[in-house]
Amino acid sequence: MTTLPNPIRDWFDRRGWEMHPHQREMLARAGAPCQLLIAPTGGGKTLAGFLPTLAELAEDPAPGLHTLYISPLKALAADIRRNLMTPIEETGLPIRVEDRTGDTPSSRKKRQRADPPHILLTTPESLALLTSYEDAPRIFAGLQRIVVDEIHALAESKRGDQLMLALARLSALRPGLRRVGLSATVEDPAAIARLLARHPDPCEIVEADPGPAPxxxxxxxxxxxxxxxxxxxxxxxxxxxxxxxxxxxxxxxxxxxxxxxxxxxxxxxxxxxxxxxxxxxxxxxxxxxxxxxxxxxxxxxxxxxxxxxxxxxxxxxxxxxxxxxxxxxxxxxxxxxxxxxxxxxxxxxxxxxxxxxxxxxxxxxxxxxxxAHDLDGEPRGPGPRDVLCQHILIAACAGPFDADTLFAEMTTAGAYAGLDRGAFDSCLDFCATGGYALRAYDQWQRLKQRPDGLWQLRDPRSAPRIRQNIGTIQDTDTLKVRWRGRGGAPLGEIEEGFAASLTQGDTFLIGGQIVRYEGLRELTVEVSRDAARKPKIATFNGTKFATSTQLSQRILRMFRQENWPELPQHTADWLALQREVSRLPRPDRLLIESFPHDGREQLVVYGFAGRNAQQTLGLLLTKRMEEEGLAPMGFVSTDYATLIWGLDAVTDPRPLFDLARLEAGLETWLAGNAVMKRTFRASATIAGLIERQVGGQRKSGRQATMSSDILYDTLLKYDPDHLLMRITHEEAMRGLVDFDRIREMCARVGDRVDLLRLSRVTPLAAPLFLEPGRVPIAGRADERLLEEEVTRLLDESGLAQIEA
Known part of the structure; x- marks a missing residue:
């Protein structure tokens, strides 16, 4: 298709608009199986994505679903609907546009399944739910195009993995289905194109003029x-x-x-x-x-x-x-x-x-x-298996399936293109039996194989429970906050842990207002207004970003400069003083400073590995120090360094950075650590082992934690090689622990470790002493301090001579 139908062309003319070159190119290539458009914000990406749809529906507005629009945000779907309605209403085209998200009333959702609109705007979770129904083939019978907006945001999360598996399902239902991805910020267009395409099909990339520099x-x-x-x-x-x-x-x-x-x-x-x-x-x-x-x-x-x-x-x-x-x-x-x-x-x-x-x-x-247009991004790696398990259960909800067919379908999804049959079969076995240690319990035996070889739900009544728990977003354990009194207006949510720390009269911030905690009624925090100027602050569990590898490397390269005219004078002077009294860290070497302070020996490791990895490094290095006979007492980490304090000075740091021993120490630490239990809970919820919704009622965070902790301890004891335990280990290493960046640091510096013994705190180390989140270490240092205190008391009392 290279031209616009008259109603749409007239609409452009009335507004005095000309199509941008990338919009014209998207229209000309509308028949391509896959297109990825990269255009700057404000460049008309949405219209470019929808012009072929509007043109095709203007020519043939036959009833039924023509185009699916997938958005990472419910608010974005609603905004796109408002924007789409302008050309549709002003051209008089008989095109129905509706959205379907978690906020859509159930009555409208039911109607949409029976009578789909021409264009449906939805989210990955709602799409996955739609594919789980027995009538999915009828719902999607006329589907011709899928538009994935802000695809870069989805590509970096399990929501994107779930979406691509859902697209694989739709492509099996509708061979020839066209895919379109829209994004403004992509560091590796080819990688996003491979993710979006139906493997091994290609995906055409259209790049717009980036426009003026910001x-x-x-x-x-x-x-x-x-x-x-x-x-x-x-x-x-x-x-x-x-x-x-x-x-x-x-x-x-x-x-x-x-x-x-x-x-x-x-x-x-x-x-x-x-x-x-x-x-x-x-x-x-x-x-x-x-x-x-x-x-x-x-x-x-x-x-x-x-x-x-x-x-x-x-x-x-x-x-x-x-x-x-x-x-x-x-x-x-x-x-x-x-x-x-x-x-x-x-x-x-x-x-x-x-x-x-x-x-x-x-x-x-x-x-x-x-x-410099130098965007950053970490490679995603293969598709996570907890999402794959959920997709198998979704497929079972839609009706009996053939394992060979489902496996072939899944391997057309970019992140799962390298999936081997053994990994798929282990996920299928988990969905069917719960795995070796759990197969005796009926609640986890969810699938069975029929005599004809097809797999189906063991009990069809389990389908609603599976559907209630579809999704990969892991909600934090939160409680609703409302004004006190019957019918009090809602304000938002706070974490359960923070709510548990409140006593009546405490104040905290929410929505910019200072409120006073009055009590808990039916799992709802009730508050009243308070005129205080200094509240107790609610700590929301928002994402705690770590500085990217590429940005860290750019900072290290800046340190190689002779001077820094681009920096404010106070910061340039700070770095110059650091260079004078010590050194500045380098990309190809690991700088470690050692100095006494406040009666303790201090060690600063400038790893520039990001906060999560530096935190993990603190845990592992203090463990290695104890193995070497030293007495660390605690540590604190930032994105760029880890500060460790203790009783002994480190004279040779190289043995501490033996990668094999660090990894062995990590395995030991992870086995019984809360990080693993938290990661297990997330993966087990996604994979369907743990339900957060039962009968329309959401379990409290405490209930979910108790059940997941019991399961984790059981599997750790009786089935440590269980699929969910292996998935948990992979997720912990990749996420909260971020051990890959420690590996990258060790590979980058090799044996080029510079230990500088100094007499006092250095300029670059000084801010670490003000950093919150200090982690104490209980161990050898406590024993030595106790021995020293006993010796001191004996000396003061004269008992030391009697003992002698």
Whole structure:
């Protein structure tokens, strides 16, 4: 198809629009089995993705589902629906567009299955649920196109793996189904294209003109950033001034807790009462929708937000983005920058605010990476098997299946193209029996093989329970928060652990308001208003980002410079002083500093491996130090270094970094650690071993934790090689522990380890002493300190002579 039907062409003419070259190219190639469009924010990606659909439906508006649109966010699906309705209504085309998410009423969902719209906007979870019904072949009988928006965001998570398996199912139902991916930020287009395509089919890549370079810089502030901390309170006056100078400003934070604190401080300083809102995932949906609607109407001057506003919703008059704290990831920064001036060929404007002194360096490195179009990203690896197990159960809900056919279908999904039959069969056996240690329990025997060789649900009544638990998003254990009294309006959610720490009268922040804890009623936290100025802060479990490998390497390369004209003078002087009294870390060597401080020996390891890996390194190194006869007492980690304190100075660090012994120590530590139990719980929930929803009622976090801990301990004792235990180990190594980055660090430096023995704290080490999250070590140091204290008491009392 190379031309637009008359109604759509006339609509373009009335608006005085011309198609962009990439929109024209997408239309011309509309018959391709797979297309990936990479275009800048505001470049008309959505219209490019939907133009072939609108053109085909204008020619033949036959009833039935023609196009599926998949979005990572419910809010984005709703926004796309609003945008799509404009050309449809103004051209008078008889095209039905509806969305289907977790917020869609059940009556509408039922109607959509019986009478699907022409275009259905949905999420990966809702699509997986639709494929689980017996009537899925009828629902998707006329499906011709699938549009996956913000595909880069899905490609990095298990939601993307689940989506690709669902697309494999749809392609089996509808051979010839066309796939379209849309994205603004892709570091490796070929890799995303391989993920999107039906393996081994190719995927065409269309890249739009990237448009003008963004206007990005550090925000000028009168005060210098502090040595540590993440709140950036010092920048409040400068941020408020930027809000005054712009129409609408998005103020991004990396965590929900930081967003709450910053919003509270910003509001206290907002003497002009400028309309400012807050938006993050723990707030009540009604509150979020009010903020979104106010943004669209242009009624807010600023919105303090988190990743909940990262993706491509068109917020209209946003003309400035401020990133508080180092972005940790260049690709995420580019995505956020694109929220400003959401128009093609208009430069986005963004300002970065480092929260502390080291983040100044990281922010400058990130800005340079953006200007160089140097995006970062970690390879995803093979598709996770817990998602594969869930997909097998979804297939069983839809009706009897042939194992050979299902295996062949799964291997057309990019991440599972390398799946071997043995791995598939072990997942099938798990779904059928629960595995060796659990096969005696009826509740985990969910599949059976018929005489004709097909597999089916052992009990058809289990299908609703499986459907209730479809999805890969692991909810945090949260409790609803409402105003006290019957019918009190909802405010949002807080973590169970935080709620358990509250006593009546405690105050905390939620939605930018200080509230007073009054009590717990029917698993709901009831609160009242409080006029206090200093609340107890709720700690939301938002994602804690680690600095990417590529950004860490860029920082290390910056340290090789003779001087740093791009840095503020205070930061350049700090690095120069570090070079004078010690050294600056290098990409090809591992710098370790040793010095006495506060009556203890200190060891600083500058690994630049990211927070998770540096935390793991602290655990493993202190264990290795004890094996070497040393007495560590504790450690603390950041993205760039680990500080260990103890009773003994390290004279030769090389034995501590023996990779084989580090890995062996990790295995021992993981076996009984809470990290493994938490990871097991997540994987077991995805794989269907643990149910979070039963009979429409959600288990409490405590109930789910108890059942998962019992299962973990049972399998660890009686079946340590169980499939779920192997999956748990893989997930822990890849996620919370991030051991791959420790391997990368060891490979990068080899035996080039520089130990500097110094007389005092160095400039680069100083902020580590102010870092929260110190981890004490109980062991050899405690024994030695006890012995020393006993000896001292004996000496003071004169008993030492009697003993002698």
């Amino acid at each position: 206007d990005i810089a550090m925000l000028d502030t009168e005060a210098s950033p502090p040595w540590s901390g993440g709140g950036a309170a010092y920048s409040i006056p400068a941020v408020l001034e930027e809000v005054r100078r712009h129409r609408t400003t998005l103020i991004f934070h990396n965590t929900r807790a930081q967003a709450e604190i910053f919003f509270h401080n910003l509001w206290l300083a907002n003497e002009e009462a400028l309309p400012i809102g807050i938006h993050h995932g723990s707030l009540d949906r009604g509150q979020r929708e009010k903020v979104e609607a106010a943004m669209v109407r242009g009624e807010l001057r600023a919105i303090v937000c988190t990743g909940s506003l990262d993706l491509g919703i068109d917020w209209g008059d946003v003309d400035l983005v401020i990133q508080i704290g180092a972005p940790k990831n260049v690709k995420r920064l580019v995505q956020r920058i694109g929220r400003a001036n959401h128009r093609y060929n208009a430069p986005s404007k963004a300002r970065l605010v480092p929260a502390n002194r080291f983040e100044v360096v990281e922010c400058v490195a990130a800005l340079e990476a953006v200007r």
